[in-house]
Amino acid sequence: MVSLFREPSPVLAPFVDVLWYIDEPLPPGRERTIPTGAAQLVVNLHEDTLRWFDSDHHDVHHREEPGHDDEDGGARAVRAAHRTSGSGLIGALTRPLIIDNADQRATVGVAFRPGGAAAFFHPPANVLAEPVIALDSLWGRDGAVLRERLLEQRTPESALQVFESVLLQRVVSAPDSLVGKAVERLSTGARVDEVVDWSGLTSTTFNRRFRSAVGLNPKAFARVRRLQRVLRAVNGYDDAGAGGGHGAGDGDWSTVAVEHGYYDQAHLINEFRMFTGVTPTAYRPRSPGASNHLPLPSRLPPSADHEH
Incomplete structure (x- = not known):
């Protein structure tokens, strides 16, 4: 079992929170992941696929299957399964996302700072609002070969070095310092109207600029960060x-x-359930250090999933 976390270089620090390499076999099953207000870039080294499942009754295109609980601590009905290649961008979300434990067995990834992913993708707002997007659809050939390059590395340290070097080559814009300061204020509990006044911008301009960088509007971001x-x-x-x-x-x-x-x-309770899928008393993370990962009990075998 390997769990290696690395702080980014000074050049990437304004955009990136942490890089990681994890080789930790988990029991078969799924987990509900809780929104953080920031995007992640994940590469599955175990197999060339990423799977996720619609997890909320507000999703428009879900298909329910019998056999799953809708009780506070249990799994809700099975939703339509989605699949993409093994390297993908997970957007800044406002709903929990269900992922397959098999895709977490061996991963390399980067957790961006809120708004940080915008520096690597264009146009950022549309990209960051999606649950998962295949990296090759964003970076072309560079995205397609990243996983191959990581698999060639003999140590976790060298894999992270390669990942960081790729990120350094992909920076397409400077950080928006105003949005960065707004993120800090909202993350510590400032009210949205107070931050808009501080910015000196009109509400419309501030909202558009914030969403373009972060992928969420300021009110949604503030609610997610409060839950965090x-x-x-x-x-x-x-x-x-x-x-x-x-x-x-x-x-x-x-x-x-x-x-x-x-x-x-x-x-x-209402906010907690919306962002996590469970009530506060039913909240049982995988571990205190994995507070955004909730193991999801399932009564259906994987073959019951419907992919599209």
Whole structure:
């Protein structure tokens, strides 16, 4: 088992949060992944495919299959399965995405900072709003051969070096410093109207500029980041990343709601379920360090999926 995380070089630091190489076989099944407000670029080294499944009843093109629970802690009905090549961009989303554990067995990836992925793709807004897009459809031949180059590397360290060198060659625009500062303010709890006033832009101009860089409108982004602050708190991390906080088993959700700016506990529960697919009391991450990955119980064999 290998889990290697690497900070980006100074040149990439404005765009990239962390690069990773993970070789960690997981039990057969699926996980529901929670939106973070940022995009990721993932390469599956185990096989040349990425699979994901529609996970919410608001999805327009889902097909339900019998045999799955819709209870708080269980799996909802099976949705239509999707498949692309093994290198893909996962956009900045507002709904949970269901992924196959088989695709997480051996991966190399990069977690962008909110708005950071826009520097590598054009036009960014349309790209970042999609659940998963094959990298070769964005980068052409460079995207198609990236996985091959990573597979040729003999060590995780060299694979990450290759990945970083590719990213350095693909930067197409400078970071939007105003959007970057707006992201910081919204991520720490500032109100959207306050940030718009601070920017000196009209609301329409600010919203358009923010969405072009981040892939989400400011209000949606602020809600996602607030939920992420809640998850850090219930998993025992404070804003500085240190242990502490409430702990997932405390169950004092009314206090959590007040501390994070929700109207009341009911408001928190509604937001929590929308972004995670479960209620707060049913939230059971794979581990505290994988707080955005929720193992999903399934009663149907993989052969029951319908791909398109």
